[in-house]
Amino acid sequence: MIENKEYSELKRWLEDTADERCEDMGAFFDRRISGYEDHMSPWTEHYVRVAELLPQSTQTLLDLGCGTGLELDRIFERMPDLRVTAIDLSESMTAQLIKKHGSRDLEVILDDYFLYDLGENRFDAAVSVESFHHFTAEKKAGLFAKIYRALKPGGIYIECDYIASIPEIEELTFKECRRRRERDGIPDDRYIHFDTPLTLEHELSAMRSGGFDEAALVEQINGTPIIVAKKRGV
Numbered sequence: 001m002i003e004n005k006e007y008s009e010l011k012r013w014l015e016d017t018a019d020e021r022c023e024d025m026g027a028f029f030d031r032r033i034s035g036y037e038d039h040m041s042p043w044t045e046h047y048v049r050v051a052e053l054l055p056q057s058t059q060t061l062l063d064l065g066c067g068t069g070l071e072l073d074r075i076f077e078r079m080p081d082l083r084v085t086a087i088d089l090s091e092s093m094t095a096q097l098i099k100k101h102g103s104r105d106l107e108v109i110l111d112d113y114f115l116y117d118l119g120e121n122r123f124d125a126a127v128s129v130e131s132f133h134h135f136t137a138e139k140k141a142g143l144f145a146k147i148y149r150a151l152k153p154g155g156i157y158i159e160c161d162y163i164a165s166i167p168e169i170e171e172l173t174f175k176e177c178r179r180r181r182e183r184d185g186i187p188d189d190r191y192i193h194f195d196t197p198l199t200l201e202h203e204l205s206a207m208r209s210g211g212f213d214e215a216a217l218v219e220q221i222n223g224t225p226i227i228v229a230k231k232r233g234v
């Protein structure tokens with residue numbers, strides 16, 4: 001018996017939703033576009049902090065899993081002339097982003113960040129907010145290596161995401177995700193929307209495997225960590 005409120009509530013919720021069919025990642029967000037920003041309002045402080053943590057000298061930014069641009073709303077408030085490349089799978093989420101910020105120096109890429117070529121030494125900074133908690137440590141390590149390559153020397157990566165507060169939450173969610181995938185006949189390479197957060201230790205370890213050897217937790221707001229990782233300078 002695990003005595004942890006978050007674990008017990010999650011376990012109960014997973015039992016209550018056990019018969020729900022898996023939904024494809026892009027379709028999941030496309031269907032929830034109306035009301036999405038209101039739904040994310042509890043994270044307002046996180047978006048503000050991510051924007052504040054960007055160095056003032058930042059000129060080029062990569063946003064992975066940008067959605068409708070909630071973090072970019074705050075970032076553009078601070079740095080209106082920033083050149084941003086933003087990637088996301090969801091057509092309706094990115095359409096909303098373009099509606100809000102289409103007049104800025106913004107390139108929106110409708111693609112999978114695991115497959116898209118992010119290039120080399122291109123960005124001063126990269127951010128990802130509430131997007132990577134759907135993937136395994138192995139898959140993320142490969143993505144972190146791509147982000148590392150895409151940053152300029154001395155560049156900074158800031159991540160704010162759902163993290164499993166105890167190892168049992170990571171184990172439970174990955175086990176349930178596997179069960180639902182097998183039940184619905186969904187192959188491993190098809191993305192579904194199902195939260196599988198890693199523990200902080202495993203998240204940091206995946207970042208270090210990708211090359212960010214000094215990745216570290218900088219703060220936690222209402223249990224959600226903000227991690228900062230830097231690419232070695234020249």
Ligand SMILES: C[S@@+](CC[C@H](N)C(=O)[O-])C[C@H]1O[C@@H](n2cnc3c(N)ncnc32)[C@H](O)[C@@H]1O
Nearest residue numbers: 065066067070088089090093112113129130131
């Ligand atoms: C919860 S939303 C977060 C959006 C935004 N960063 C925010 O905080 O509001 C997660 C986003 O990640 C995107 N996403 C998930 N997997 C992706 C992938 N493999 N490639 C690109 N985008 C992805 C989804 O389409 C969705 O818009």
